[in-house]
Amino acid sequence: MGPEAGVVTAPRPAFYAARPGGWRDWWTILHPPYTAWHLSYVVVGATLAPRTDGGRLVATLVAFFLAVGVAAHALDELHGRPLRTRISSGALVTVAAIALCGSLALGLVGVGRSGLGLVVFIVLGPVLVVGYNVELFGGRLHSDLGFAAAWGAFPVLTAYFVQAGRLDITAVLAATAALALSFAQRSLSTQARFVRRRALRLDGSMTLRDGTTVSFDEQALLQPIERALRWSSWAMVLLAAALLAARV
Numbered sequence: 704m705g706p707e708a709g710v711v712t713a714p715r716p717a718f719y720a721a722r723p724g725g726w727r728d729w730w731t732i733l734h735p736p737y738t739a740w741h742l743s744y745v746v747v748g749a750t751l752a753p754r755t756d757g758g759r760l761v762a763t764l765v766a767f768f769l770a771v772g773v774a775a776h777a778l779d780e781l782h783g784r785p786l787r788t789r790i791s792s793g794a795l796v797t798v799a800a801i802a803l804c805g806s807l808a809l810g811l812v813g814v815g816r817s818g819l820g821l822v823v824f825i826v827l828g829p830v831l832v833v834g835y836n837v838e839l840f841g842g843r844l845h846s847d848l849g850f851a852a853a854w855g856a857f858p859v860l861t862a863y864f865v866q867a868g869r870l871d872i873t874a875v876l877a878a879t880a881a882l883a884l885s886f887a888q889r890s891l892s893t894q895a896r897f898v899r900r901r902a903l904r905l906d907g908s909m910t911l912r913d914g915t916t917v918s919f920d921e922q923a924l925l926q927p928i929e930r931a932l933r934w935s936s937w938a939m940v941l942l943a944a945a946l947l948a949a950r951v
């Protein structure tokens with residue numbers, strides 16, 4: 704037997720996680736499929752508005768990328784190191800603060816064009832980012848519904864308001880759809896994270912009605928879940944692209 708016989712290799716903490724170290728850690732904490740998925744909600748909200756201004760859409764995308772893609776994920780990694788990166792705590796705090804400030808600055812610039820009502824979104828955004836990822840308020844925001852509201856409904860409503868200066872039934876229906884999709888995403892990803900990050904070994908079997916026994920392990924459990932997550936992220940990006948193309 705070789706020297707590595709019997710050694711259990713820990714799986715990657717996420718299906719999109721790169722090998723630890725260097726720039727790869729920064730790629731990993733961006734959660735690329737999920738960041739693209741939630742930025743797609745920004746495009747959906749903006750393109751469903753009566754009119755879509757390209758400059759406002761770009762600014763909203765950049766603001767959400769900084770807040771969700773960078774700040775939120777940096778704080779999440781700071782809180783418990785779920786992705787097992789080697790980025791220092793100081794670097795994570797610094798990046799999160801700069802990204803969040805940049806997002807807020809873009810929002811404040813937008814008040815002059817979209818109206819004072821945008822201030823509500825500017826205030827609520829950091830509360831959701833910090834409250835969810837650092838589990839403030841007793842962790843009340845860190846729930847399936849909290850995730851769905853913060854990363855699904857909120858981007859749609861904000862992007863719509865930036866374009867229209869108001870909300871209406873179209874915005875509410877689209878935000879509800881994003882809430883439901885994000886709720887489904889959270890349900891799937893929670894199970895995948897649990898298996899990848901906490902399970903040491905999974906050995907099981909299933910007995911079918913005809914008496915056949917089917918064995919399964921962690922990969923058999925993870926594969927359909929993560930395939931659904933991968934294709935759902937692509938589906939949302941393509942849907943957002945289609946709505947944008949229709950507007951162009």
